[in-house]
Each structure stands twice: as structure tokens, then as C-alpha cells.
Amino acid sequence: MKILGRMITWNNLEFFKRALKQALEVCDEIVITEGCHSKNYPHHSTDGTTEFLESFHHPKVKIFEPDWDAIIQQVRGRYWRVQHAICTQQMKSFDSWEPGNWIVGFPDDQFYFNEDLKKIKEALKKTKEDRVWFYGRRFIYNFRFNVLEARPGNPPFSFNRITPGCYYSPIHCMRYKTGKEYGHSGEGEWLPVRMFHYHGVKKTERMKARCDMACEPPPRYTLAEGWFDNWMCVEWKKDEDVFKSKDNIAFTLNSQPGRVNIYEGKHPEVLDDHPWRHIDDVRRV
Numbered sequence: 001m002k003i004l005g006r007m008i009t010w011n012n013l014e015f016f017k018r019a020l021k022q023a024l025e026v027c028d029e030i031v032i033t034e035g036c037h038s039k040n041y042p043h044h045s046t047d048g049t050t051e052f053l054e055s056f057h058h059p060k061v062k063i064f065e066p067d068w069d070a071i072i073q074q075v076r077g078r079y080w081r082v083q084h085a086i087c088t089q090q091m092k093s094f095d096s097w098e099p100g101n102w103i104v105g106f107p108d109d110q111f112y113f114n115e116d117l118k119k120i121k122e123a124l125k126k127t128k129e130d131r132v133w134f135y136g137r138r139f140i141y142n143f144r145f146n147v148l149e150a151r152p153g154n155p156p157f158s159f160n161r162i163t164p165g166c167y168y169s170p171i172h173c174m175r176y177k178t179g180k181e182y183g184h185s186g187e188g189e190w191l192p193v194r195m196f197h198y199h200g201v202k203k204t205e206r207m208k209a210r211c212d213m214a215c216e217p218p219p220r221y222t223l224a225e226g227w228f229d230n231w232m233c234v235e236w237k238k239d240e241d242v243f244k245s246k247d248n249i250a251f252t253l254n255s256q257p258g259r260v261n262i263y264e265g266k267h268p269e270v271l272d273d274h275p276w277r278h279i280d281d282v283r284r285v
Contacts, residue, residue: 001125002028002101003159006090008083009108010036011206013049015198016108018270023106024060025117030106031064031090037072037082038213064093079214087168097162103174104159109198110136111268116193120159123191130161131174131182134193137263140200140231142280143271146263157195158182196268200231201276204283207231232283 005027009016023030034053035044044050053063071085087105091097102124124132136157137146160166165177174182202210211228267277276282 001121002096002098003121003124004028004094004096004101004103004162005030005106006087006103007032007106007108008086009034009045009049011045011047011049011209012108012202013045013047013052014275015201016049017052018274019106019108019110020056020061022112022117022268022270024058026120027060027104027106029094029096030061031093032061033064033066033086033090035065035068036209036213037068038209038216040212040216041209043068062093062095064090066090079216084168091168099162099164101162102159103162105157107197109201110157111196111198111270113194113268114270119192123193124159127189129183129188130163131158132189132191133158134191134195136195136197137261138197138199139263140260142201142282143198143267143277144263146261148261157197159191201282203285204232207283 003026005023007016007020007023007030009032020030020032032053034049036042066086066089071082071089074085091103134157137148139146160174160182163176166174166182167177169175169181176182200207208228211231271277276285279285
């Protein structure tokens with residue numbers, strides 16, 4: 001049994017190189033795509049990510065350049081559809097794409113406790129399910145305020161067993177050759193793994209680009225402006241300011257209202273030396 005990891009990154013170097021370090025601990029093979037599809041932003045990273053990958057060599061890692069023009073034409077520029085069109089092309093480049101192995105997405109801003117990483121392979125060896133879920137927290141602005149994202153009925157992250165003819169649909173799920181979706185809505189087994197997703201912990205220009213790309217093509221730009229305005233709306237004088245705006249913040253990050261929490265526990269060790277780890281508000285970095 002092998003675990004295959006897919007990664008997509010763009011202008012997120014400080015998180016990406018740490019996410020890659022963890023992915024290498026879990027995965028037997030990793031395919032990485034660097035770049036973005038939007039004509040409104042530089043296609044390749046401008047923060048050193050491209051140079052980092054050019055100088056990074058590891059036997060487990062393969063850099064994959066998809067057919068961007070075909071993807072954009074196929075899915076009309078919609079962000080999540082672009083992401084999963086990339087995943088479909090990445091699948092074909094794995095040397096170990098074989099039934100019985102597992103595929104997992106490693107976002108470039110998602111992390112795990114070291115002790116949890118050690119549990120993954122043993123858990124996958126034992127399960128009879130073709131999709132297994134794991135719990136997550138989605139962080140906003142810094143390493144403290146977060147939305148408890150993964151819950152029964154809305155699980156966002158999973159490992160998927162490779163089956164003959166399986167494929168990614170355009171809406172973030174794996175399907176069997178017949179078209180039937182793998183177990184969904186929290187059905188099946190949940191791994192004893194805690195995931196930390198620092199989706200909102202971005203510099204202002206990076207977060208604005210993310211909001212813009214999520215709402216391309218027009219006429220959805222007004223939605224992007226609303227997301228970005230909500231992300232920028234909170235004054236950081238006291239905690240109460242965050243909770244007064246909690247519905248806006250949760251909508252910004254998760255497309256639906258949710259509860260903002262203050263996380264007082266520890267973070268994954270791989271982030272101990274992250275330059276933003278103790279900054280109160282990364283919007284001002």
C-alpha cells in the first residue's frame with residue numbers, strides 16, 4: 001500500500017515548504033503543481049516558490065505542469081473546478097497510480113501534529129472503507145481565531161482509495177468508474193487525525209487574489225469584493241470585535257455562517273519557526 005499526495009501552490013512559500021516537509025513524511029509519491037490560472041495575476045509565483053522548487057530535488061517528488069489552456073477552456077475559469085481539473089491531470093502523472101493505493105490532497109497551508117502523522121498509514125491499512133475522513137480547524141487572520149470546520153454532515157478532507165477507473169468530479173469528490181460518489185456527508189470512518197488549515201492566514205494581497213480567483217469569471221466580482229471586505233472588516237482592539245462579526249468571518253472562509261472560536265491549544269510543531277506564528281494580525285504583515 002502506498003500513499004500518493006497531490007499539492008497545488010502559488011505565492012504561499014512560507015506555508016508551502018512546511019506543508020511539503022510533512023507530506024514527505026506520509027506520502028510515498030508527491031506530485032506538485034505550481035501556478036495559478038487567472039489572467040489577472042502572474043501565472044507563476046513571485047515570492048520565491050518557483051526558485052525553491054527549481055532547487056528542490058527529492059526522489060518522492062515530481063513537478064507537474066498541467067495543460068492550463070485546456071483546463072481554463074474546459075471549466076470556464078471557476079476556481080474549484082480549475083483545482084479539480086488540475087487534480088485529474090495530476091492523477092495521470094503518478095507512477096504508483098494503482099488500485100489499492102491511496103490518494104490525498106495536501107493543501108499548501110494545512111498541517112498535522114507529528115504524532116497524528118504516524119497514525120495515518122496504520123489506520124489506512126486496517127480500514128475497509130474507500131474514503132476516510134479527518135477532523136479540521138480553519139484558522140483566520142492568525143493562529144488563534146478559527147472555525148471548527150469538519151463535522152458530521154460537512155466533512156471537508158479525506159483520504160481516498162484508488163479503485164479501477166475512479167476519477168475526480170469537478171465538485172471536490174472522488175467517484176467510482178460507474179459515476180457513484182465515494183462515501184459522503186461523513187459516512188464511513190473518521191481517522192484519529194487532527195488537521196489545522198490556515199486558509200485565512202495570508203498577507204492582504206494574497207488573500208485578495210484568492211477571493212478574486214474564487215469568483216472568476218465575471219459577473220461574480222461583486223461577491224469577491226464582499227468576501228474580501230468581510231475579511232478586512234474586523235478591528236483588533238479586543239476579542240469581542242471578532243465575535244461581533246463572526247457570521248461575516250465564517251462566511252468569508254467557509255461560504256456559510258459558522259461559529260468563530262478562540263483556540264488556546266498547541267499548533268503543529270512544524271510551524272514553531274513560522275515567521276507569522278506570533279503575529280496578531282497578518283493583514284498588516
